[in-house]
Amino acid sequence: MKNLKINNRFTNELPADTNETNEVRQVSNAVFSFVNPTTPSSPKLIHASEEVAKLVGITEDEIHSESFLNVFSGKEVLPHTRPYAICYAGHQFGNWAGQLGDGRAINLTEVEHDDAFFTLQLKGAGKTPYSRTADGLAVLRSSVREYLCAEAMHYLGVPTTRSLSLMLSGDQVLRDILYNGNPAYEKGAIVCRVAPSFIRFGSFEMLTARNELKNLKQFVEYNIKYYFPEIKGEPKEQYLQFFQKVVDTTREMIVHWQRVGFVHGVMNTDNMSIHGITIDYGPYGWLENYDPNWTPNTTDSQNRRYRFGNQPQIAQWNLYQLANAIYPLINEAEPLEKILASFITDYDSDYKTMFLNKLGLFTSTESDSKLIADLEATLQLSETDMTLFFRNLSKVKKEDSANKALEIIQDAFYLPEEITGEILDFWTKWFTIYIERLNAENLSDESRSQKMNLVNPKYVLRNYMSQLAIDTADQGDYSLINELYLLLQKPYDEQPEFEKWFAKRPDWARSKVGCSMLSCSS
Incomplete structure (x- = not known):
């Protein structure tokens, strides 16, 4: 991959964990930890996006090279790079969870191409210091869902991470899919995800919670410098502008979720991007029947905190936590509160316009x-x-x-x-x-x-469609993954050759595992 232009801004400019052993631990005074992926035993490429490859500077021929297979399965490390996992905290289901971090994600590097910067990240590539009691791996089931969904969302016009590649690791991974005491071995898999960065609200929360205010200031200013270069002015004004930008892009993202009927399923603060893009496709789903109270997440089945109709309110709640995290740099509550208050007012206006457009x-x-x-x-x-x-x-x-x-x-x-x-x-x-x-x-x-027809898609990635692709892929047949990938690239077009997918959820999928409710197990 000779055209990859490596740029290690994140690891060169931000404080690193001085402990470089890959042991689960509390990490302080650092934004990230260096860690190499776990070597897969026998990686195999299932699918790759030529469009995303081109976006980051990889040619079509290189996709089918041994180098591509080895790098994006975690078998080899790109020259002049040092993979890393990011330290962050978060509120999970409304409760403070303390340190979380990239437990099954490893950032390979940043690349620059056509005046844009991208972070390449492997999900399911092994243990990191933030894996807690887990193994840092992922299974084919969840990896197919993530790979397809990120691309589906992009073509729907929803801000999102992108998917570069989907690979088998060649290893078996033990998972309890419904958390009911019945674990089973599944095929291991790795997805390469692409985004401007994978920085979350939780990184700011972690630094503030530990009173690492010098690092917090440096981290906020790093984000402004590279991701919001249009922000100018005195430091305090810059911090407020930064918060306003995150509020605005988050609101825009949520409006798009509601437009297409997407339910994220696990809107914890550690799953919220500063770029206003959808990240971490776990127990997500699209509305089948229109039900504002529906959530696809089994963990959330009782309280339904992350139900479809509550996503705007949760987004505001999460932004409130981000405001608390950067407050020590501003020391004034009123301007932050004013921005937060405008979120729902602006959202309601945007939602009405969006809904009217859906109605023509x-x-x-x-x-x-x-x-x-x-x-x-x-x-x-x-x-x-x-x-x-x-x-x-x-x-x-x-x-x-x-x-x-x-x-x-x-x-x-x-x-x-x-x-x-x-x-x-x-x-x-x-x-x-x-x-x-x-x-x-x-x-x-x-x-x-x-x-x-430009705002109301004909085709969305219904859970039963993903499950059919997973079932066939588990048997070594990846044709349905490719069919859905092609279908979802043109979700607003008629595509008569794919008319069978313009249909209600079949009765057999109403209560089938993977089609109605899902867990975070991956």
Whole structure:
């Protein structure tokens, strides 16, 4: 990989752990620890993204080289680099968890290409000082999900990490998939993830919690210097601008999650990026039936803290923790509180605009908030597939009756026999008002439909689709991974050759492990 331009800004400029033994421990006065990946016994490339490779300076030919296989499986270390794991803390499910850190992720290096910087990180490459009681490895099941989902999100237009490669390690990994005392061996795997950096809210929390304020100042200023170079002014003003940037990009990310029906599943502060990009694809899922109370995470099944409808509030809560972490540099609560208060106000405005765009309404009226609220309520009266509903909604025409509109979207109902009586009345009333509203728009049906189809995807990575790919991959057949990868590159296109994937969740997937609820076990 001769064109990789190595740049070790992170390890050259930030305080390193002076203890270089790879033993689990508390790490203080450091932002990261040097650590090499565990050597896999027999790595094998399953899939690689040519687009992401090109993004970082790797050619198509190099993807199929022995060097690529060895570097991105953790078997070899790139010349002039020193892999490292980042130290961070976090609030998990609302509770302070203390030191966490990269427990199964190892950053290989930073690279520069076409005036942009990227961090290359292996997930599942072995133990680090932050692995606690775990082995730092990952299994094929979770690795397929992460590899496909990051790319799916990118093509949906959602800010995200990217996936470079998916490999088998050749080793068996013991996992208890449902945490029910029934562990089993699974195939080990490694994903190479790509992002501007993998810096999380939790890094700032860790430094403040340990009162390492000199390191905190250095770390914040490092982030401003390299990731937010447009920020200028006096130090305190720079810190506030930095916080405002993170607030804004986080809000934008959450709006996109809600637009496509994505549920992260584990929005701990250690899983929140300073870049406002989606990181750490664990027990995620897309809404099948529109249910604001749904979470895919078995660990969260009782309290549903990270349910779909609560993601904006959790994002604000996490930002509050970030504000607390950088407060010692500012020593004024009011400006931080003002920025935090604006988060939900701005989010509500952005959400309304986004939702109206999904409905094909590109001007705003006083009655629109009620139109949106009434639809959200009506969608929950009987199980209604979110993706199918909004995609088919674009086919409704201005001259259609409410009954005709219902016919157009009826494939979205999981139990169509329930659409009678009071439920039918609610739908009829809503569509009557909606069609009146369409007629007030100065757009042709064709133009409106085209615009709606740019924000309402036809294809999303439903959990049952991932599970089918995992099941076949476990048998050594990777064709379905490739098929889904190709499908998800054009989620807004019709793609008639892939029409079978434009369908509701099948009944067999309703309660199947990996299709309905998932754990953090990987």
